[in-house]
Amino acid sequence: MELISLIRKEENIASMKRVLIALCVGAAVLLAACGGNTGATNPSTGGPSALTPPAASLTGAGATFPAPFYDAARFAYNQKFSQVTINYQAVGSGAGIQQLTKKLVDFGASDVPMNAKELTAAGGADAVVQIASTLGTESLAYNLSGVSNGRLKLTPKTIAGIFLGTIKNWNDPLLAADNSGVTLPNQAITVLHRSDGSGTTYIFTDYLSTVSADWKTKVGTGKSVAWPTGQGAQGNAAVATRITQTPGAIGYVELAYVLQTNMAQASLQNHDGNFVIPSPEGATAAASQFLAINPTQFSIVDAPGKTSAPISGYSWLMLYKDQTDKTKGTALVDYLDWLVTDGQQYAANVHYAKLPSNIVKDDINSLKTVASGGSPLLPSSVTAPS
Amino acid sequence: MSRGAAERVVPTPLVASSHQRRLVSGDRIFGVFAYAAALLILVIAAVFIVALVIPALPAITKFGLGFFVSRTWDAVRNEFGALVPIYGTLVTSAIALLIAFPIGLGAALFLAEDARLRWLRGPLSFLIELLAGIPSVVVGLWAFFILTPLMRDKVDPFLQHSFGFLPLFKGTPTGYGFLTAGLVLAIMVLPIMIALSRDVIRAVPRDLREASLALGATNAETIWSVVLPYARIGITGAVLLSLGRALGETIAVTMVIGNTMQISASLFASGYTLPSVIANEFTEATGNVYLGSLFYLGVVLVLVTIVVNVLARLLIWRFSGAVRAAA
Numbered sequence: 001m002e003l004i005s006l007i008r009k010e011e012n013i014a015s016m017k018r019v020l021i022a023l024c025v026g027a028a029v030l031l032a033a034c035g036g037n038t039g040a041t042n043p044s045t046g047g048p049s050a051l052t053p054p055a056a057s058l059t060g061a062g063a064t065f066p067a068p069f070y071d072a073a074r075f076a077y078n079q080k081f082s083q084v085t086i087n088y089q090a091v092g093s094g095a096g097i098q099q100l101t102k103k104l105v106d107f108g109a110s111d112v113p114m115n116a117k118e119l120t121a122a123g124g125a126d127a128v129v130q131i132a133s134t135l136g137t138e139s140l141a142y143n144l145s146g147v148s149n150g151r152l153k154l155t156p157k158t159i160a161g162i163f164l165g166t167i168k169n170w171n172d173p174l175l176a177a178d179n180s181g182v183t184l185p186n187q188a189i190t191v192l193h194r195s196d197g198s199g200t201t202y203i204f205t206d207y208l209s210t211v212s213a214d215w216k217t218k219v220g221t222g223k224s225v226a227w228p229t230g231q232g233a234q235g236n237a238a239v240a241t242r243i244t245q246t247p248g249a250i251g252y253v254e255l256a257y258v259l260q261t262n263m264a265q266a267s268l269q270n271h272d273g274n275f276v277i278p279s280p281e282g283a284t285a286a287a288s289q290f291l292a293i294n295p296t297q298f299s300i301v302d303a304p305g306k307t308s309a310p311i312s313g314y315s316w317l318m319l320y321k322d323q324t325d326k327t328k329g330t331a332l333v334d335y336l337d338w339l340v341t342d343g344q345q346y347a348a349n350v351h352y353a354k355l356p357s358n359i360v361k362d363d364i365n366s367l368k369t370v371a372s373g374g375s376p377l378l379p380s381s382v383t384a385p386s
Numbered sequence: 387m388s389r390g391a392a393e394r395v396v397p398t399p400l401v402a403s404s405h406q407r408r409l410v411s412g413d414r415i416f417g418v419f420a421y422a423a424a425l426l427i428l429v430i431a432a433v434f435i436v437a438l439v440i441p442a443l444p445a446i447t448k449f450g451l452g453f454f455v456s457r458t459w460d461a462v463r464n465e466f467g468a469l470v471p472i473y474g475t476l477v478t479s480a481i482a483l484l485i486a487f488p489i490g491l492g493a494a495l496f497l498a499e500d501a502r503l504r505w506l507r508g509p510l511s512f513l514i515e516l517l518a519g520i521p522s523v524v525v526g527l528w529a530f531f532i533l534t535p536l537m538r539d540k541v542d543p544f545l546q547h548s549f550g551f552l553p554l555f556k557g558t559p560t561g562y563g564f565l566t567a568g569l570v571l572a573i574m575v576l577p578i579m580i581a582l583s584r585d586v587i588r589a590v591p592r593d594l595r596e597a598s599l600a601l602g603a604t605n606a607e608t609i610w611s612v613v614l615p616y617a618r619i620g621i622t623g624a625v626l627l628s629l630g631r632a633l634g635e636t637i638a639v640t641m642v643i644g645n646t647m648q649i650s651a652s653l654f655a656s657g658y659t660l661p662s663v664i665a666n667e668f669t670e671a672t673g674n675v676y677l678g679s680l681f682y683l684g685v686v687l688v689l690v691t692i693v694v695n696v697l698a699r700l701l702i703w704r705f706s707g708a709v710r711a712a713a
Binding site: 196198 | 461530531562641669670671
């Protein structure tokens with residue numbers, strides 16, 4: 001039932017968006033007719049939001065994980081700057097990278113930054129700028145009668161055991177040792193995982209590889225892995241539904257799905273040994289532990305820190321450093337600049353976390369390298385808000 | 387026939403009327419159009435196969451025919467094999483046909499032969515066509531939310547209780563797996579099975595039935611030894627079309643098969659099918675070998691469909707040949 005209301009909500013947003021896009025297109029046509037295309041940006045005086053982007057139509061494609069955030073942010077951006085039309089297709093990270101490489105879209109999105117091989121295909125490591133756009137965290141949701149939300153405590157060892165298939169029953173002594181005061185039933189554990197390739201799986205298997213040597217050698221990290229146990233379901237929503245349907249089930253899902261469907265989620269032991277319930281704040285706390293994040297060193301799982309949520313990760317946006325169309329390029333960097341600064345406030349509504357300030361700074365510096373015909377598109381006066 | 391053809395190609399010797407000339411050129415245009423249409427089908431098929439094989443080449447060169455017997459599907463280590471999904475595809479389709487064939491034929495016979503509940507025919511036929519028109523994703527949703535809990539709590543425990551000694555019904559039922567997927571496929575192919583069989587059974591000439599009845603055969607005997615043998619080829623066609631749909635069905639199966647890369651004798655176990663793997667993994671597949679392996683699975687699916695179709699035809703020809711010889 002919750003799933004249905006979720007879907008409906010998305011539909012409402014979608015139809016609102018359609019109306020808005022129609023309005024934007026109308027506005028853009030009007031503006032063009034009046035010759036009101038400003039072309040250049042005003043020098044920034046009061047932070048990045050003071051930029052006025054030129055009229056342009058931007059397309060992007062890629063990851064589904066951050067799509068709800070991109071949609072919410074785009075909606076807010078268009079209320080401010082209706083002259084920029086942004087069309088984002090959540091077709092999956094792999095497809096997003098391919099479309100960017102073939103220059104079919106203006107920006108790509110992926111949960112895992114493009115690797116050296118993919119960058120070579122796109123014209124070399126220097127051809128593409130990759131910025132972190134948002135931050136998400138994952139929960140382990142479960143279905144155990146009598147064990148309410150947050151009561152189940154899991155450690156890195158037991159999580160790895162469950163997903164490796166070595167812990168098969170809820171009354172396993174290893175689980176009982178961490179959960180004194182909670183009666184865990186004598187019930188088989190049904191492990192659920194994603195069947196489709198996904199960034200969610202990448203972050204989760206990255207976590208398992210970090211905390212378990214066994215996992216690292218036997219399975220490894222990837223958007224799609226050879227699972228030692230369990231069943232697969234397509235998408236976060238289906239995994240969430242299957243957990244609610246199946247007594248004794250456990251699975252990893254994005255935090256947003258847990259919160260929106262009121263599922264029970266486990267309290268997870270982080271690197272410092274504290275048990276935390278995953279939250280956007282926990283994700284930000286985890287991310288702020290890693291100062292030097294870049295497209296090759298981007299893992300923030302199992303972060304130190306008292307309140308860090310252990311299974312967190314960034315999502316990335318990619319664009320070409322050399323923009324052939326100056327107007328379009330200007331609109332694109334203006335939008336992305338807004339997305340990583342002012343746009344971050346729309347993350348909380350959809351249960352994503354704000355980027356830490358050091359990452360915002362890195363992002364803006366990266367965006368300043370984007371140029372058209374040799375001249376940078378983002379004014380050098382733009383800085384990260386302190 | 388030959389006279390008609392002669393009249394058409396040889397016009398009146400001296401002057402052909404303009405009307406006739408127009409007819410002849412019309413024939414020619416139609417002929418060219420028909421040939422072109424037939425040729426287009428060939429071209430489409432060729433382009434399709436080439437478009438499937440070329441992207442599959444990185445995987446074909448790396449794994450070769452070993453792809454067909456390898457159980458590994460590991461995107462992390464870039465090792466791929468198709469045995470598990472081939473098994474799943476064949477098992478679920480077999481279950482589907484085992485369920486759908488007797489039910490479908492029975493329903494078709496009722497609709498075509500039974501005169502007593504004639505008023506039911508109209509509404510039933512309408513319902514069957516309606517059933518055939520339900521998009522598979524809707525069937526999948528229904529199966530995901532309604533059928534799987536029912537299988538897990540009622541049907542599977544019953545089967546286990548009654549036939550648990552068979553390896554087919556061992557293990558813990560979760561509601562997701564070969565049996566549920568086969569059942570969903572059976573539901574999806576039933577309308578095709580019924581509608582086509584009904585039409586071919588109806589097409590059996592009245593004289594034959596009457597002759598059989600006049601010789602003293604009962605209704606059942608007439609159906610068994612006159613109607614069904616006559617409609618045999620049409621029914622074969624119905625089975626093959628159903629099979630084609632079952633082999634290729636993607637979304638509804640993906641929702642209930644459990645998506646586990648394993649081969650298990652138990653029908654309660656979860657597994658994988660060829661179309662499900664492709665649908666699940668292509669969006670995030672990066673790298674030539676990984677993407678190539680998914681295309682290779684597509685090639686395998688086409689091959690499996692062809693092989694199964696040929697086998698089914700051979701089987702039925704043999705079988706019907708034996709029947710004729712015995713009769």
